[in-house]
Amino acid sequence: SQQGEEDPQALSIQEGENATMNCSYKTSINNLQWYRQNSGRGLVHLILIRSNEREKHSGRLRVTLDTSKKSSSLLITASRAADTASYFCATAQGGSEKLVFGKGTKLTVNP
């Protein structure tokens, strides 16, 4: 069953602006991951945050996790046209760490 729900479904911004995407989930998790998918391509792992972590940074990416609210956010700072892609959150559940994906946010960064 679907776990993560991203919000918004689509986001259009200008180059240089920040982009924030949110994800909510329903059950307990081992960790939460964010992936990027360029049109017609496979998914690329961006960042993983463990259930006992609250914030993580990687380059221009900042991820927060609030397990009490079962939500996460992905912030991309100083966006570039090359950041245009769909972004998915995925929650890892159980011993098998099955990754359950949300529907994704389609981000368009206009030059």
Added chain:
Amino acid sequence: DTAVSQTPKYLVTQMGNDKSIKCEQNLGHDTMYWYKQDSKKFLKIMFSYNNKELIINETVPNRFSPKSPDKAHLNLHINSLELGDSAVYFCASSRLPSAGGAGYTFGSGTRLTVV
């Protein structure tokens, strides 16, 4: 070197045919997966193997049969193809547990079109 490679990249076939998609990873990961992405971009897990052993088997028609000859390969065979099987199928691999931070590595996908 491609880390997770799938073949073929495109597959167009008629209803009722049987087809296979192959996947290989050279990352030394012990776990491999098949995901299906529908036309609305929704990704759903189908199967997972850990060291050649099936560990995840979601509610998938039994026309779909995965096979893992060794931990570097996971193939997907589909019998009696139906129009609704048209989708992009992604193979992925990972090291368990993933808390080390690496996540899954995905292949570039196989776009299956059933006509």
